[in-house]
Amino acid sequence: MSPREPVEARPHTGRRRNPAVRRAVLDCAADLLAGPDGMAVSIDAIARAAGVSKHTIYRWWPSKGAVLLEAMIERAQQEVTIPDTGALATDLEAFLADTFRAVEQVAHLLRGLMAEALRDTAAAEGMREFIAARRDELRGLLVRGLARGELPAETDLELTIDQIYGLMWYRLLIVRSPLTTETAVHLSRTVARPGTPP
Amino acid sequence: MSPREPVEARPHTGRRRNPAVRRAVLDCAADLLAGPDGMAVSIDAIARAAGVSKHTIYRWWPSKGAVLLEAMIERAQQEVTIPDTGALATDLEAFLADTFRAVEQVAHLLRGLMAEALRDTAAAEGMREFIAARRDELRGLLVRGLARGELPAETDLELTIDQIYGLMWYRLLIVRSPLTTETAVHLSRTVARPGTPP
DNA sequence: CTTTGACGGAACCAACAGTTTCGGCAATAA
């Protein structure tokens, strides 16, 4: 996924990859997906929109899913801060508000990616990694709250995480209702109710 | 969707529809989707498995999504009782346990249907109807609890429903962890905590 | 027996994912 720098003996000769091509492909993929007919975006369409040959796309990405995944990761991973204010309620609220805002901006991308992941095993695998990473962030936040006694000691963390991200994906994919800051506030209140201190 | 009986002036002449064809198509569609390669089930494959011509399938269903939707509805709608024991906790628990059990049995169908709905507007519309009906059932259950003061008066019902079905779909589509009776118990406890009586 | 209409078979189309071939051109090492 990450374009690691290969440790080559030879310092690299020949023509270099054109960064503008990469940008054009990722941007056009995202734009097309956000368009009126965003459900069905073909590689041909992306290539045409980006002024790039299909050949070039397949030189750098193994599949359509990989293109969408990279476009999404690039846009989503940029700014979701992981707060640590010392209180679970405020941490969670900030984290969710931030996440929801980021997610709303790549909603089309996520829907297209999910459609791909439901058919292509490779795309599904890439998704799973991304999702696992997001779960880890949220779990860390909850664990701190749990340690401070801000959650009942017997809280099932995985279930809680499932509930939070479940609501997010459900609204994103199925009912398509918006994820607002109010949702974040409301959700963090229903989830993180004070428990019995240890 | 429902095969309504047309009010024809002429009492119907000619050869009748073979019910065995319908059964074979729906059953084979479900079976293929549950198979090892369930992500990609083509109309051709369904026709081949059912010993039926593609022509016949398209005579009775407008699209692949319609076939899957009908197969799913037929299997899912059969036995999810809506309990009314007088107490929200037990109602919810029974309803969710029942729902989860039914859903687990058509999990493959639901995933295939969702994949279709993310691409095809018509399939998405069919899904929305089905989902709205399920939401109505759950809402009725919660409203009764709310009226009895078993939920805080200020409870946001839609959010609560989103949380419940959100968890369900999230596990079904994304993390693919099982929906057990324990999940139902656990979930109904975290959602339906006693509120301030009116 | 005639009409209506369900059904199978097969050919057909357009769109798509993905691959391959070719020829040109840009960057680097010599």
Add this chain to the structure above:
DNA sequence: TTATTGCCGAAACTGTTGGTTCCGTCAAAG
């Protein structure tokens, strides 16, 4: 400058899919 490496576009190609169309057959009813 020149040879080499390798990026890039154009376009043809394969195989699969959803969906349509035509034809011939066969079953049910009047």
